[in-house]
Amino acid sequence: MAKQLVKGNEALMKGAILAGCRAFYGYPITPANEIAEAAAAYLPPVGGVFLQAESEVAAINMVFGAASAGVRAMTASSGPGISLMGEGISYLAGAELPCVIADITRGGPGLGNIAPEQSDYFQVVKGGGHGSYRTLVLAPASAQEMCDLTFDAFELAAHYRNPVIVMADGFIGQMMEPVEFPREAKLPPPPEWAVLGDARTRPNLITSIYLEPDALEAHIRKLDAKYQRMQRESVRCENYMTEDAELVFVGYGIVSRVLKSAVNRLRNEGIRAGLVRPVTLFPFPTEQIRAAARTAQTFFVVEMSTGQMVEDVRLALAGMRPVEFYGRCGGNSPSAEEIVEKAMEVMAHV
Amino acid sequence: MSEPLYTLKCGKAGCFYPEYERKADLKDQTHYCPGCGHGITHKLMAEAIDELGIQDRVILVSPVGCSVFLYYYFDVGNVQVAHGRASAVATALKRARPEAIVISYQGDGDLAAIGSAEILHSANRGENITVLFVNNGIYGMTGGQMAPTTPVGAKTTTTPRGRNVWNDGYPLHISEVLSSLEGPSFIERVALGNPKQILQAKKAIRKALEAQIKGLGFSLVEVLSPCPTIWKMDPVEAQRYVREEMTRIYPLGAKRDRLAEAAPRPLPEAPPPLEEIPRLLKIDTRPSPPSARHLEGLEDRIKIAGFGGQGVLLLGQLIAEAGMDDGLEVSWLPSYGPEMRSGTSNCHVRLASKPVDSPLVTRPNILLAMNEPSLRKFLPDVADGGLVLYNGQHVPEDCHRPGVRVLAMPFAEMADSIGSAKAGNIVMLGALMALHPVLPDEKIDGALKRLVKTERWLELDRAAFACGKNAALELESCHA
Numbered sequence: 001m002a003k004q005l006v007k008g009n010e011a012l013m014k015g016a017i018l019a020g021c022r023a024f025y026g027y028p029i030t031p032a033n034e035i036a037e038a039a040a041a042y043l044p045p046v047g048g049v050f051l052q053a054e055s056e057v058a059a060i061n062m063v064f065g066a067a068s069a070g071v072r073a074m075t076a077s078s079g080p081g082i083s084l085m086g087e088g089i090s091y092l093a094g095a096e097l098p099c100v101i102a103d104i105t106r107g108g109p110g111l112g113n114i115a116p117e118q119s120d121y122f123q124v125v126k127g128g129g130h131g132s133y134r135t136l137v138l139a140p141a142s143a144q145e146m147c148d149l150t151f152d153a154f155e156l157a158a159h160y161r162n163p164v165i166v167m168a169d170g171f172i173g174q175m176m177e178p179v180e181f182p183r184e185a186k187l188p189p190p191p192e193w194a195v196l197g198d199a200r201t202r203p204n205l206i207t208s209i210y211l212e213p214d215a216l217e218a219h220i221r222k223l224d225a226k227y228q229r230m231q232r233e234s235v236r237c238e239n240y241m242t243e244d245a246e247l248v249f250v251g252y253g254i255v256s257r258v259l260k261s262a263v264n265r266l267r268n269e270g271i272r273a274g275l276v277r278p279v280t281l282f283p284f285p286t287e288q289i290r291a292a293a294r295t296a297q298t299f300f301v302v303e304m305s306t307g308q309m310v311e312d313v314r315l316a317l318a319g320m321r322p323v324e325f326y327g328r329c330g331g332n333s334p335s336a337e338e339i340v341e342k343a344m345e346v347m348a349h350v
Numbered sequence: 351m352s353e354p355l356y357t358l359k360c361g362k363a364g365c366f367y368p369e370y371e372r373k374a375d376l377k378d379q380t381h382y383c384p385g386c387g388h389g390i391t392h393k394l395m396a397e398a399i400d401e402l403g404i405q406d407r408v409i410l411v412s413p414v415g416c417s418v419f420l421y422y423y424f425d426v427g428n429v430q431v432a433h434g435r436a437s438a439v440a441t442a443l444k445r446a447r448p449e450a451i452v453i454s455y456q457g458d459g460d461l462a463a464i465g466s467a468e469i470l471h472s473a474n475r476g477e478n479i480t481v482l483f484v485n486n487g488i489y490g491m492t493g494g495q496m497a498p499t500t501p502v503g504a505k506t507t508t509t510p511r512g513r514n515v516w517n518d519g520y521p522l523h524i525s526e527v528l529s530s531l532e533g534p535s536f537i538e539r540v541a542l543g544n545p546k547q548i549l550q551a552k553k554a555i556r557k558a559l560e561a562q563i564k565g566l567g568f569s570l571v572e573v574l575s576p577c578p579t580i581w582k583m584d585p586v587e588a589q590r591y592v593r594e595e596m597t598r599i600y601p602l603g604a605k606r607d608r609l610a611e612a613a614p615r616p617l618p619e620a621p622p623p624l625e626e627i628p629r630l631l632k633i634d635t636r637p638s639p640p641s642a643r644h645l646e647g648l649e650d651r652i653k654i655a656g657f658g659g660q661g662v663l664l665l666g667q668l669i670a671e672a673g674m675d676d677g678l679e680v681s682w683l684p685s686y687g688p689e690m691r692s693g694t695s696n697c698h699v700r701l702a703s704k705p706v707d708s709p710l711v712t713r714p715n716i717l718l719a720m721n722e723p724s725l726r727k728f729l730p731d732v733a734d735g736g737l738v739l740y741n742g743q744h745v746p747e748d749c750h751r752p753g754v755r756v757l758a759m760p761f762a763e764m765a766d767s768i769g770s771a772k773a774g775n776i777v778m779l780g781a782l783m784a785l786h787p788v789l790p791d792e793k794i795d796g797a798l799k800r801l802v803k804t805e806r807w808l809e810l811d812r813a814a815f816a817c818g819k820n821a822a823l824e825l826e827s828c829h830a
Contacts, residue, residue: 002634005671005682014631023446031686045630047621049445053438054471061435061468065442068429069409069450073442091432114686175683175709176667178674183635185627195427195443197450199406205372205421207412207430212374260707335712 003178008146009034015147019154022048023073025062031170032104035076056081060088067097070190076102090129094208098157104173115331116170121308137281143177171254237285238277245274248296261336286316363396385585387575398556415457434465437472476533476567486577494580498522529605535567537606541574543593565614655696656720661775666697671797681709773814780818
């Protein structure tokens with residue numbers, strides 16, 4: 001199909017509708033607004049619901065309601081809004097409701113600014129809400145992936161009955177790239193467990209409360225088994241020139257694009273550099289990172305934060321290899337030039 | 351498991367489960383205290399559901415509070431939700447299933463305190479849901495803390511000296527507050543103080559559900575309800591308190607009744623067939639055009655900068671669109687946010703024969719500077735051998751760089767002379783395509799056709815493109 005030049009945020013929403021999303025509940029925030037605007041434009045004509053909620057708190061609970069009724073539902077926000085949604089995301093995970101949440105990240109803490117950062121990693125990947133739960137997290141790095149990974153996010157959410165978060169930085173949301181959309185639209189029937197307001201589903205119950213400790217423990221163990229299954233089945237990762245790499249970068253989202261540029265330049269300088277790009281942040285590509293250590297002497301993590309994912313890389317390598325870190329924040333992004341310079345310094349000491 | 355002490359055989363509403371299987375024990379009785387108003391309210395609601403014949407259609411939303419376990423008792427579709435959020439959840443349930451009868455059952459802590467925003471906005475949108483608001487003036491489940499509805503002077507665990515208006519404010523009159531909105535169709539406050547009041551409560555609940563069945567919009571029944579345990583009264587005394595004290599603070603009666611005149615909310619239209627979705631999403635379903643040509647080794651990194659309103663972002667988008675049409679790999683990355691509305695604006699464009707690695711342009715080989723601050727800001731970043739076009743009469747003295755070609759032309763003035771200074775960005779594009787001819791004119795024209803909204807502007811932009819191209823070619827021939 002012909003490619004169209006589309007903003008990442010718009011590609012995300014179109015991918016969602018093609019995957020069968022028929023409900024969007026959200027609250028305005030930069031740099032995620034184009035998602036809600038696309039939802040407002042395109043959902044009603046396809047028989048879907050768009051509603052601008054009174055807050056992110058209300059929005060995520062509306063997603064809870066739509067998901068309870070078996071509708072593929074989503075919301076989109078940025079860091080401050082995702083903080084407010086923490087409670088609701090915990091309830092969705094606890095009640096095993098599928099949904100998709102897009103986090104188009106910006107600078108924090110507090111009001112911070114609207115420029116891109118990757119400082120929501122802890123909140124989104126480790127879980128910003130209460131209780132022993134996990135969300136599957138996908139990190140697109142192009143407008144095409146905003147469409148494709150969001151499409152997949154709905155399938156994964158339905159498969160695992162769990163919220164899936166698509167986390168992209170403001171750059172990925174705001175930039176335009178050619179996108180080839182899936183040819184066919186899906187609209188799966190409501191799942192068996194949904195509460196539809198009819199005789200067949202009358203016995204169904206959506207809840208996250210288990211009053212008896214034994215019952216709650218059993219529920220938590222069941223959820224945990226599901227998260228372990230995600231770890232076995234759903235890790236996604238892109239390797240770029242890692243086969244012979246002595247220096248392996250690890251970065252996701254927009255940073256992975258800059259790192260590809262850095263890898264190309266370092267190869268021109270005679271340094272065998274490569275890149276491991278986590279596509280899923282939970283489950284984390286622990287095995288893929290360990291595998292890269294077969295050739296790599298040094299790992300170099302780059303993030304647009306003061307270092308969050310780097311902890312998972314260090315956990316994966318468990319001290320096998322040194323892990324260097326370089327981060328920019330506040331809305332500044334690392335340039336390929338400065339990464340090359342830092343990498344040359346690191347390699348000079350190896 | 352113990353034998354039930356007594357199983358009610360007659361008069362129990364059909365939409366109650368015969369036995370409360372979801373309870374851990376005592377499956378023949380509720381978890382409520384003797385004299386609690388929830389039991390009565392449940393019974394009234396259950397009877398109304400039976401009488402209206404809607405059991406299969408009901409989705410009941412359980413809140414957080416003593417009524418968190420509604421789903422133990424009601425043989426209907428059940429959804430248990432977070433504290434205060436029941437009306438938000440109910441909103442989406444109803445939007446998802448317009449044929450369902452959605453009941454949000456909430457206490458006064460849940461609805462009037464933590465859920466005050468959600469109830470206000472659900473009511474204001476006139477959501478076609480029914481809310482049963484049980485007001486006992488206290489937090490029961492958490493052990494007797496002050497609620498927004500607690501009477502002035504009342505002692506609670508968090509108002510040990512009595513509710514003091516200077517510290518705690520006043521009892522919140524939810525029914526009156528919501529009745530000031532346009533959205534609700536029916537709001538009535540009732541009480542459980544004696545059989546007569548209870549019969550009136552039943553009528554109101556039934557009326558509220560009928561409003562929803564007819565699609566007339568938001569309905570709410572506030573039930574003044576006894577909480578003997580926390581109030582430290584016996585059930586008879588608690589009922590007297592409801593009848594004589596609470597009704598003085600919270601006057602009974604219908605606060606809003608537009609059932610006679612309200613028009614039913616329109617139902618959503620039938621969705622289009624699935625094959626129609628791509629077209630409705632404005633997705634281009636034509637086959638990919640064959641790649642026109644391959645510019646081997648092309649790797650343009652273009653930075654475009656100027657004031658907001660000079661068409662910086664559009665210029666970048668035109669280059670990216672035309673490049674994509676020509677079979678090149680492209681990306682366009684804007685500066686975004688407040689910068690778009692005033693001050694400076696810039697964008698990064700990549701045009702390449704190979705897939706674009708980083709869409710960020712930190713070392714441009716082409717800089718298009720629409721004003722002097724942009725020239726000064728980004729000139730130092732331009733790669734050796736780069737090209738800079740500057741919108742001005744001449745290049746400022748200190749803005750020459752060895753190894754970088756910096757060219758000044760009054761693009762906005764040139765555009766002004768043919769119709770509008772706003773087309774200065776397109777004059778600049780024309781000049782760029784003369785000096786760095788990587789895109790065919792017809793691809794630029796195709797991009798203009800797609801992105802420019804009116805015929806008048808399209809004509810002006812075509813003239814502007816030609817003007818810039820010719821002027822730059824002339825300049826080149828003079829140099830040659």
